[in-house]
Structure formats: structure tokens, C-alpha cells
Amino acid sequence: MNKLALLSVSEKTGIVDFARGLIDLGFTIISTGGTKKVLEEAQIPVQSVSCLTGFPEILDGRVKTLHPKIHGGILARRDLPEHQRQMQEHQIPSIELVAVNLYPFAQTVAKPDVTLEEAIENIDIGGPAMVRAAAKNFAHVAVVVNPKRYGEILKEMQEKGSLSEKTRFTLAAEAFRHTAAYDAMIANWLWQKIDAENFPEKLVLSFTKVQELRYGENPQQKAAFYQEAQAAPGSIARAKQLHGRELSFNNLNDVNAAWEIVQEFSKPAAVAVKHTNPCGVAIGKDLFTAYRRAYEADPVSIFGGIVAVNREVDKETAAKMSEIFLEVIIAPGFTEEALTILTRKKNIRLLEAPLTAVRDKFDVKKVSGGLLMQTVDTAAVEPNNWETVTRQKPTPEQLADMVFGMKVVKHVKSNAIVLVKAGQTIGIGAGQMNRVGAAKIAIEQAGEKAVGSIMASDAFFPFRDTVDAAAAAGVKAIVQPGGSVNDQDAIAACDEQGLVMVVTGTRYFKH
Numbered sequence: 001m002n003k004l005a006l007l008s009v010s011e012k013t014g015i016v017d018f019a020r021g022l023i024d025l026g027f028t029i030i031s032t033g034g035t036k037k038v039l040e041e042a043q044i045p046v047q048s049v050s051c052l053t054g055f056p057e058i059l060d061g062r063v064k065t066l067h068p069k070i071h072g073g074i075l076a077r078r079d080l081p082e083h084q085r086q087m088q089e090h091q092i093p094s095i096e097l098v099a100v101n102l103y104p105f106a107q108t109v110a111k112p113d114v115t116l117e118e119a120i121e122n123i124d125i126g127g128p129a130m131v132r133a134a135a136k137n138f139a140h141v142a143v144v145v146n147p148k149r150y151g152e153i154l155k156e157m158q159e160k161g162s163l164s165e166k167t168r169f170t171l172a173a174e175a176f177r178h179t180a181a182y183d184a185m186i187a188n189w190l191w192q193k194i195d196a197e198n199f200p201e202k203l204v205l206s207f208t209k210v211q212e213l214r215y216g217e218n219p220q221q222k223a224a225f226y227q228e229a230q231a232a233p234g235s236i237a238r239a240k241q242l243h244g245r246e247l248s249f250n251n252l253n254d255v256n257a258a259w260e261i262v263q264e265f266s267k268p269a270a271v272a273v274k275h276t277n278p279c280g281v282a283i284g285k286d287l288f289t290a291y292r293r294a295y296e297a298d299p300v301s302i303f304g305g306i307v308a309v310n311r312e313v314d315k316e317t318a319a320k321m322s323e324i325f326l327e328v329i330i331a332p333g334f335t336e337e338a339l340t341i342l343t344r345k346k347n348i349r350l351l352e353a354p355l356t357a358v359r360d361k362f363d364v365k366k367v368s369g370g371l372l373m374q375t376v377d378t379a380a381v382e383p384n385n386w387e388t389v390t391r392q393k394p395t396p397e398q399l400a401d402m403v404f405g406m407k408v409v410k411h412v413k414s415n416a417i418v419l420v421k422a423g424q425t426i427g428i429g430a431g432q433m434n435r436v437g438a439a440k441i442a443i444e445q446a447g448e449k450a451v452g453s454i455m456a457s458d459a460f461f462p463f464r465d466t467v468d469a470a471a472a473a474g475v476k477a478i479v480q481p482g483g484s485v486n487d488q489d490a491i492a493a494c495d496e497q498g499l500v501m502v503v504t505g506t507r508y509f510k511h
Contacts, residue, residue: 002026002027003025003026003027003028003030003094003096003097004027004028004030004073004093004094004096004097005019005020005022005027005028005029005030005095005096005097005098005099006008006030006031006049006070006074006094006095006097006098006099006100006130007019007029007030007031007035007039007046007099007100008031008032008035008049008065008099008100008102008126008127008426009035009099009100009101009147010034010101010102010124011013011101011104011147011193011437012034012035013037013147014040014147014150015035015038015039015147015150016038016039016044017101017150018099018147018150018153018154018408019039019042019046020042020044020101021150021154021158022097022154023044023045025154025157025158026046026370027096027097029044029045029046030043030046030048030049030052030095031046031047031049032048032049032057032064032065033049033057033061035445036048038450046335048106049064049065049067049102050064050069052069052070052093053067053069053070054069054475055067057081058064059327062125064126065127065129065130066125068090068092068130068331069090069091069093070095070130071129071130071133072086072087072090072092072256073087073092073093073095074095074098074130074133074134074137074141075096075133075136075137076092076094076140076142077135077137077139078094079139079140087232088215093299093497094140095134095141096140096141096142097141097143097144098130098133098134098142098144099143099144099145099150100127100131100134100143100144100145100455101131101146101147101178101329102126102127102128102131102178102182103122103123103124103127103180103181104122104123105122105123105124105185105186105189106117106229106230108122108235109122109189109230110230116193119189120376123186126330128179128182128183131143131145131175131178132176132179133180134172134175134176134266135171135173135175135176135179136172137402138165138169138171138172138312138396139166140167140170141168142171143168143171143172143175143367144169145171145174145175145178146173146174146178146258147291149171149174153167156361158475162230162389176221180206180369180431180499181207181208182206183204183208183230184204184205185206185229185230186208187200187202187204187477188204188205188206188229188230189230192347194359194360199373201450203373205228205364206228206229207227207228207229207379208226208227208228208229209225209227209368210224210225210226210227210237211224211225212224213225213246213248213249213252214246214247214248214249215248215249216249217249217250221249224250225237225247225252225288232356232359232360233353233354233356234263234354234355234356235353235360236252236255236256236259236353236354238349238353239255239351239352239353240353241328241349241350241351241352241354242334242339242343242350242351242352243342243343243348243350244328244346244347244348244349244350245346245347245349247251247328247349249494250275250446251306251328251349252304252329252459253276254273254274254275254276254305254327254328255273255280255306255308255328255330255351257273257276257277257306257411258271258272258273258278258306258307258308258330259308259330259353260309260411261273261278261281261308261407261408261411262310263310263355264381264407264411265283265310265407267283267290267342267423268283268284268285268286268287268289268290268309268310268311268312269281269282269283269284269290270282270284270287270290270291270293270294270295270300270307270308270309270310271294271307271308271309272294272295272297272298272302272305272306272307273306273308274301274302274304274305274306275308275462277412277413277428277430277431278300278408278411278412278425278428279297279298279302279428280293280294280295280297280298280301280302280425281294281297281408281424281425282294282296282297282423282424282425283404283423283424284423286311286389286421287311287312287313287314287317288310288314288316288317288320290309290311291307291309291317291320291321292320293423293424294307294424294425294436294479295320295324296424297424297425297426298425298428298445302324302326303324303325304325304326304327305326305327306326306327306328306329306330306509307321307326307328307329307330308329308330308331309329309330309331309332310331310332311331311332312331312333312334312335313329313331313333313334313335313338313340313342314335314337314338315337315338315341317338317352318334318335318337318338318339318341318342321384322341322342322345325347325348326348327348327349328348328349328350328351328401329342329348329349329350329351330351330352330353331350331351331352331353332352332353332354332355333352334350334352343403356499359376359378360376361375361376361502362374362375363375363376377410377508379506381403381406381407381410382403382500383399383402383403383504385504385505386402386479386502386503386504386505387482387502387503387505388501388502388503389482389491389499389501389502389503390491390494390495390499390500390501391495392477392494392495392498392499392500393500394477394500394502396398397422398454398476398477399502400423401420401422401423401453401454402420402456402479402502403455404418404420404423405418405419405425405454405455405456405479406454406456406479406504406508408420408425408428409456409457409508410458410508410510411510412428412430412431412458412510413430413431413507413510413511414431414436414458414508414509414510414511415429415431415432415433415434415437415438415458415459415461416428416429416430416431416438416457416458416508416510417438417439417441417442417452417455417456417457417466418437418442418455419442419445419446419449419455419456419475420453420454420455421449421452421453421454421455426445426446426449426450426453427441427443427444427445427449427450427453428441428442428443428445429441429443429445430444434460434467435457435466436463436465437458439455439469439470440469442455443469443470443473443475446473450473450474450475450476451473451474452476452480453474453475453476454475454476454477454478454481455470455475455477455479456478456480457480457481458476458481458484458507458508458509458510459480459481459507459508459509460481460482460484460487460490460507461480461484461486461487461490462484462486463486463489463490464486464489464490464492464493466490466499467490467493467494467497467499468493468497469499470499471494471498471499475499475503476499476500477500477502478494478499478500478501478502479501479502479503479504480501480502480503480504481503481504481505481506481507481508482503482504482505483505483507487503498510
């Protein structure tokens with residue numbers, strides 16, 4: 001019998017041309033079900049696996065390649081006489097190439113109405129078994145799981161007569177990654193379906209490389225961007241780039257920060273971010289107003305920044321955006337007129353992503369030798385359970401600004417202080433080693449605008465010094481989580497100076 005190639009693929013892209021190329025190289029093709037049908041329709045000679053095994057597909061296709069004549073043909077070592085003797089004794093032909101990719105589990109569970117039964121039926125058993133067998137025996141067998149490899153494999157065999165051991169080893173490593181990612185995807189889906197309230201004893205993550213990046217945070221670092229199997233439609237990983245140069249590591253990190261913040265707001269909102277911290281956030285009656293106010297919040301820092309908005313970008317807003325250099329704009333959409341204006345700038349990146357209620361459930365951070373994992377803080381900022389602890393009570397306008405401020409401060413690196421006036425940030429102190437230091441930065445940035453503003457803090461005040469600094473700057477109200485042993489000192493300082501203080505009971509550290 002000629003050299004045998006077993007083709008059984010869920011992703012049919014390129015399989016017809018690959019099969020033709022293999023036949024030209026002297027291979028006999030054996031195949032299963034849907035792949036066999038595609039090849040027959042293309043008038044490519046193909047034998048069924050059942051003809052080789054002498055055993056029909058059974059159990060609704062659950063068992064078709066799980067047979068000694070398949071796995072013996074894949075796993076036998078050609079350099080061991082005893083293996084060859086057993087092959088002859090049991091009439092097992094050698095299979096030289098296995099091209100397999102697996103049932104579309106990811107596409108199946110991505111459907112909003114998928115049932116557990118449907119998902120289970122799309123867990124491949126025979127496919128991973130063949131892939132792993134062929135990868136284990138890479139010294140003698142080529143395994144192909146990636147359709148993008150078909151052309152280079154044919155070319156090497158055409159030029160050299162066979163695949164080199166280095167190529168087979170490369171293909172085997174890719175195959176084991178393929179099956180590992182597949183199993184991880186299934187394990188994670190079942191975990192989140194059945195036991196998502198508890199962290200698993202074994203954490204398995206499955207991500208697919210989207211692209212190589214020019215470099216990491218700095219030019220001396222290499223970097224790549226990966227997408228998880230069930231990334232939500234509104235996630236950064238699935239955003240559509242409409243224009244501009246390739247996104248960088250820092251671009252993607254900043255875009256994610258901006259996109260997370262802007263989705264806190266239901267009113268038209270705009271967020272400008274630099275180095276993952278917001279430098280300007282505002283809401284408005286329309287998007288143009290919101291963007292103009294976000295720009296005015298810090299017209300210096302926004303230059304070269306990332307902007308996220310939660311409405312379709314219109315002509316007027318695009319014209320305003322085009323007045324300065326922005327690295328990236330991400331929005332749920334752009335009008336044709338807006339695109340015409342913004343695409344005149346060669347270097348700006350334009351991203352489109354739908355606003356979605358589906359958010360990541362978990363946040364993972366790498367540490368030396370391990371991972372930290374936590375649930376994402378998805379709790380809404382609601383004032384219903386807040387407590388006013390001072391003699392002065394907040395006005396409705398102050399309370400609205402407090403809600404706005406807490407929505408922003410939860411996304412600012414700790415220690416964090418945000419000053420707000422009329423739905424606009426006017427001063428942001430981020431990532432400081434002490435709270436009064438963060439407050440001083442925010443107050444200095446706000447300048448005279450601090451008069452009449454509210455101050456939002458991501459955590460409690462250990463001392464009254466931050467309250468004193470706020471009062472001296474003209475801040476009229478403070479919202480903070482509370483919980484310090486010195487809460488009464490801070491409250492007394494507010495009462496002494498006529499400030500409002502509201503305690504939320506919810507801390508928002510961000511490291």
C-alpha cells in the first residue's frame with residue numbers, strides 16, 4: 001500500500017488542496033465522515049477509515065477511529081523489528097501523516113442558548129487521541145493540526161521527499177499545545193457552568209495568539225497579544241481595528257483601562273487615559289460635550305493618550321478629536337463622516353467594539369513563580385447604602401458627583417484621590433505611597449476649580465490631614481469607604497470646617 005495520510009478535520013479550510021498535494025506525492029488518503037464527503041465532492045480519491053479497520057462507525061460517530069489498526073499504524077516505531085513484526089502479524093499498515101483538528105467546542109458554547117447536552121456532544125475524543133499518538137511518535141509520523149501549515153508541509157515534501165525530523169518535532173509541539181488548549185477550554189467551561197463560585201484546584205488557561213507585538217513595555221522586551229477562547233464580543237481582544245498602525249503592548253494595556261472606565265456610565269461619557277490611569281473623565285448631554293469636558297479636565301496629559309467613548313463618534317466629535325494627537329480612540333461605532341475626518345490622520349488607531357453587559361469574571365495577575373486570581377469587581381456604585389456621617393448633608397448635585405467620582409476612583413491606581421465637579425474630573429492623584437500625597441496632586445491639578453468640588457477616595461483616611469488639605473483647597477464634600485480606627489478624627493475635621501462626608505463601606509484598591 002502507498003504511504004497513508006489520515007485526514008479528519010473540523011476546520012475544512014485548505015483541506016482539498018492539501019489532499020491533492022498529498023496524492024501527487026504518492027499518498028493514499030483515508031478519512032472520516034464530513035472530511036471524506038468534502039474530498040469526494042472535490043473528486044479526490046479517498047478511502048473510509050471503516051474500510052481500513054473493517055469496523056463501522058458506531059454510537060452516532062462517537063467511535064470511529066478508536067481502533068488498533070488506526071492507533072497501531074500511528075504509534076508503531078519503524079526502527080523496532082518487534083513493532084514491525086506485530087504490524088505484519090495483525091495487518092496494520094503504517095500511517096505516515098495525520099491531519100486532524102478538533103470538534104468546534106468553542107463555537108458551540110459561544111452560542112447563547114447552548115445546552116449542556118449539546119456542549120458535551122461537541123467534546124472530541126478520537127481526534128485528540130490521534131493527535132497525541134501522532135505527536136508522541138513524531139520521529140516517524142507527521143501530525144498537522146493547523147491548516148496554515150499545509151502549504152509549507154507540501155513544499156518541504158516536494159523539495160526534499162519527506163519532512164525533516166526538526167519539522168516533525170515542531171509540528172508535534174504545536175499538536176500538544178492544540179490538545180492542551182482544547183482540554184483547558186472544556187475544563188474551564190464546565191467549571192464555570194457547574195462550580196464557578198469556587199476556585200479550582202487546578203487552573204488551566206487557554207489563550208490563542210492574536211499577534212506578535214513590536215515590543216513590550218520597553219523596546220528591549222519581546223511581547224505578544226493573546227485572546228482567550230470565550231472572549232466576550234465587547235472585549236478588547238475582539239475589538240475591530242478600523243484604521244491605523246499596529247497596536248503596541250502599551251496601547252492595548254491603556255485601551256483596556258479606558259474601555260473599562262467608560263462602561264461604568266450610562267450617560268454619554270468620554271475617558272482619556274495615560275499609563276493606565278485616567279487623566280480626564282466627563283459625562284455630558286451628548287458625546288461632543290462629554291469629550292470636550294474630558295479634554296478640558298487635563299488638556300496637557302490627554303496629548304498622545306487613549307480615548308474611550310460610550311456612544312458612536314459623530315462628525316462634530318471627530319473634528320474636535322482630530323485637533324490633537326491621540327494614539328487610540330475606541331468606541332461602539334463611528335459615523336462615515338467621523339471616519340473620513342479621523343482617517344486623515346495616518347497614525348491614529350481607531351477601534352470599534354460593542355458595549356456589552358458580558359464582562360470578564362476573573363482577573364489574573366502574574367507573580368514570580370505563580371498567579372494571583374480574583375473575581376472582577378462588578379458591583380455597581382450605588383448610593384442607597386451610603387451613610388452621611390457629618391452634620392452637613394450632601395445636596396443632590398454633590399451626591400451625583402460622589403457617584404461619578406467613585407466610578408472613576410475605582411479604576412485609578414492606589415492610593416487614589418479624584419476631584420469632581422458637575423460630572424467632570426478636575427484633579428486626579430494616582431498611585432501615591434500615602435493618601436495625602438495623592439490628594440495634594442489632585443488639588444494642585446485642579447487649581448481654582450477645586451473650590452466647590454467633591455473629593456472621592458478609594459480607601460479610608462488614616463489621619464485627618466487629607467481632610468484638612470481638601471478644606472483648604474475649597475472642596476465641599478468627601479466620599480470615602482470608611483473603616484479606619486481614626487474615622488472619627490476625619491469626621492470631626494469635616495464638621496469643624498463645614499464639609500460633607502459620606503461613607504460608602506466599599507473599598508476600591510487597584511494595584
